[in-house]
Amino acid sequence: MAMKKTRFSLIRDAAWERISKGIGDNLLDPDYLKEKVLQLEIQDWIITIDSYTSSGALHTRFRAPFFNNERISVKIFPKSKSVNIMKFFGMQDIIVGHKEIDDKYIIQGNNKNIIEGLFLSNALRELLMEQEDILIQVKDDESWFKETIKEPVDELYIEVPYLIKNAGQLEAVYTIFADILVYLCDNASAYFDSK
Numbered sequence: 250m251a252m253k254k255t256r257f258s259l260i261r262d263a264a265w266e267r268i269s270k271g272i273g274d275n276l277l278d279p280d281y282l283k284e285k286v287l288q289l290e291i292q293d294w295i296i297t298i299d300s301y302t303s304s305g306a307l308h309t310r311f312r313a314p315f316f317n318n319e320r321i322s323v324k325i326f327p328k329s330k331s332v333n334i335m336k337f338f339g340m341q342d343i344i345v346g347h348k349e350i351d352d353k354y355i356i357q358g359n360n361k362n363i364i365e366g367l368f369l370s371n372a373l374r375e376l377l378m379e380q381e382d383i384l385i386q387v388k389d390d391e392s393w394f395k396e397t398i399k400e401p402v403d404e405l406y407i408e409v410p411y412l413i414k415n416a417g418q419l420e421a422v423y424t425i426f427a428d429i430l431v432y433l434c435d436n437a438s439a440y441f442d443s444k
Contacts, residue, residue, distance in 0.1 A: 307412040317403035321437035325385040
């Protein structure tokens with residue numbers, strides 16, 4: 250696969266339409282995502298939605314490879330009761346200047362300006378505040394996509410620690426995923442629209 254030229258922002262709505270049509274009423278079946286891997290290839294993008302079991306619990310995850318030329322690292326997860334102890338021992342927590350987000354999430358990364366820019370979106374902040382538990386992370390290339398992409402790519406990875414069974418929530422998590430992917434590709438990679 251050659252370097253992508255299509256901005257994800259141009260295909261994000263079409264991607265959701267294909268995901269929702271592919272799922273249809275199947276979310277009413279509590280085991281649907283447990284048994285299925287939804288992999289969408291649209292233009293030069295690959296989006297995977299599936300589930301896996303860890304410690305006896307099902308988790309839903311969203312994944313997409315992207316070229317991370319700026320080597321941006323990001324990790325966002327809810328604060329726990331032990332956050333002050335973890336901070337005392339040196340855990341990073343970037344303050345992004347939006348109190349509700351700063352109070353709810355630990356935000357880590359290697360480029361404060363890019364991370365602060367991510368949270369300028371009111372819509373993204375509102376969706377994140379609606380989530381009870383979510384992990385958002387840019388993962389280093391683990392050769393997950395090596396069958397379809399020959400160049401090294403990183404991965405945008407979002408996980409919730411349960412099986413999503415509600416179409417509204419699936420769309421909300423997809424929207425978070427899509428918003429972050431658009432932002433990263435505009436700010437941390439060599440993606441561009443040739444037109």
